[in-house]
Amino acid sequence: QQQVKQSPQSLIVQKGGISIINCAYENTAFDYFPWYQQFPGKGPALLIAIRPDVSEKKEGRFTISFNKSAKQFSLHIMDSQPGDSATYFCAASKNRDQTGANNLFFGTGTRLTVIP
């Protein structure tokens, strides 16, 4: 059972365009939503993260939009560049479960290709 559903599976965008990746979750106990960027053969790197007390967070060209009532969040990459071509994973976690661990539940990933 996939705790976090991510779409699309793949995305092709022209250089300078906006890339949008969407995620949805069911567990209302989730309160931390990070996005990771992964290049081929490398480990994922934290890109940006948000907590549900805000509806948007922006860092440079990357923005997370969060809709708590819809249980959805999305990543927007403005002015997309060929160097942004990578796989992007959304994730969600509860701040503390019974064991006190921050177990992350990942989406299935979106492979982004930015065409020059």
Place this chain on the structure above:
Amino acid sequence: DGGITQSPKYLFRKEGQNVTLSCEQNLNHDAMYWYRQDPGQGLRLIYYSQIVNDFQKGDIAEGYSVSREKKESFPLTVTSAQKNPTAFYLCASSLQPTDTQYFGPGTRLTVL
């Protein structure tokens, strides 16, 4: 140079053999994690450890074992009981169990 290191980068093993993947961090992080990554399935948690000498099963622990004898080290053993071990294995750590997780470069295991 701080970070998380995993070795080896590529690993091949024959069916029926146990193999141990190394994960070391010099970030002074308390918590460490092992994930498995398969195409189209995202990352799935195998085991995690919140503190030295303690570890807990994740979602897909069957066929795997771990130890946490030192704070900086969290080796993962893939046993012969793991039915489909070919995958990309990722180690992560966080300062505290509730903090952001940072990933190592991964080990690609191929069973021949």
